Amino acid sequence: MAVIEVNDLRKSYKGHQAVNGVSLTVERGEIFGIAGPNGAGKTSVVECVSGLRRPDGGTVRVLGLDPHGGDRRALQQRIGAQLQEAALPDAIKVGEALKMYASFYDDPADWRALMDEWGLAGRKGDRFAGLSGGWKQRLFIALALVGRPEVVLLDELTTGLDPDARRSTWALIRTMRERGVTVVIVTHFMDEAEALCDRVAIIDGGRVTAQGSPRELIGQAGAGTASLEDAYFALTGRN
Numbered sequence: 609m610a611v612i613e614v615n616d617l618r619k620s621y622k623g624h625q626a627v628n629g630v631s632l633t634v635e636r637g638e639i640f641g642i643a644g645p646n647g648a649g650k651t652s653v654v655e656c657v658s659g660l661r662r663p664d665g666g667t668v669r670v671l672g673l674d675p676h677g678g679d680r681r682a683l684q685q686r687i688g689a690q691l692q693e694a695a696l697p698d699a700i701k702v703g704e705a706l707k708m709y710a711s712f713y714d715d716p717a718d719w720r721a722l723m724d725e726w727g728l729a730g731r732k733g734d735r736f737a738g739l740s741g742g743w744k745q746r747l748f749i750a751l752a753l754v755g756r757p758e759v760v761l762l763d764e765l766t767t768g769l770d771p772d773a774r775r776s777t778w779a780l781i782r783t784m785r786e787r788g789v790t791v792v793i794v795t796h797f798m799d800e801a802e803a804l805c806d807r808v809a810i811i812d813g814g815r816v817t818a819q820g821s822p823r824e825l826i827g828q829a830g831a832g833t834a835s836l837e838d839a840y841f842a843l844t845g846r847n
């Protein structure tokens with residue numbers, strides 16, 4: 609069953625067409641990757657899906673609801689998001705942040721249990737500014753889950769992380785999927801998309817240039833294509 613349906617989405621900024629007819633479908637319980645180069649329109653698509661940005665054209669349905677219509681508040685209760693440049697006040701403590709986010713939802717998870725579960729209990733009193741990149745990302749994941757969402761949107765969650773922290777973050781994302789949460793990740797990293805995603809849409813110049821499982825995309829790119837990164841270069845014509 610489709611959890612996210614995007615059809616012919618368009619978004620421009622001051623005459624610049626950032627998203628130019630994107631259509632994609634995300635099925636329940638999958639990890640779906642949106643990959644592509646800088647400025648391709650990935651964040652704009654995810655922001656339109658989250659309800660943060662209003663499209664100029666096309667339709668978006670999440671869990672059957674319109675993120676920009678009268679269902680907006682109901683939908684916000686059912687999705688979790690960590691969007692680009694997510695920030696918290698430097699001085700806020702881990703426990704305070706989780707408690708505050710829990711207050712935004714009608715039926716939140718037990719934030720203390722979530723803190724334990726995601727290994728953050730030992731950091732409860734630590735201030736946001738003092739956390740390493742890996743701990744900040746772990747906190748953002750926990751914050752995205754505090755509303756007990758059915759769908760989670762994660763934008764460039766692993767950018768700037770060292771290989772260990774990146775692998776741990778992948779494990780956390782797989783755990784979400786095991787619990788039945790549908791996960792959309794935006795990433796620049798083809799190795800990440802290949803390792804983590806059930807299906808991937810490659811966006812370039814505001815359009816979907818290829819869509820499918822990593823294996824299908826590697827197959828589409830033709831003989832001799834060994835990895836999703838190779839397929840990306842072959843399918844986008846970039847080098």
Ligand SMILES: Nc1ncnc2c1ncn2[C@@H]1O[C@H](COP(=O)(O)OP(=O)(O)OP(=O)(O)O)[C@@H](O)[C@H]1O
Binds near residue numbers: 646651
């Ligand atoms: N608020 C804005 N005002 C003007 N232009 C914008 C705005 N947001 C995005 N853009 C432009 O729209 C295009 C698509 O941006 P977007 O952030 O959606 O791409 P992206 O694929 O997520 O890029 P990146 O990988 O660099 O984050 C870019 O050319 C960007 O400069």
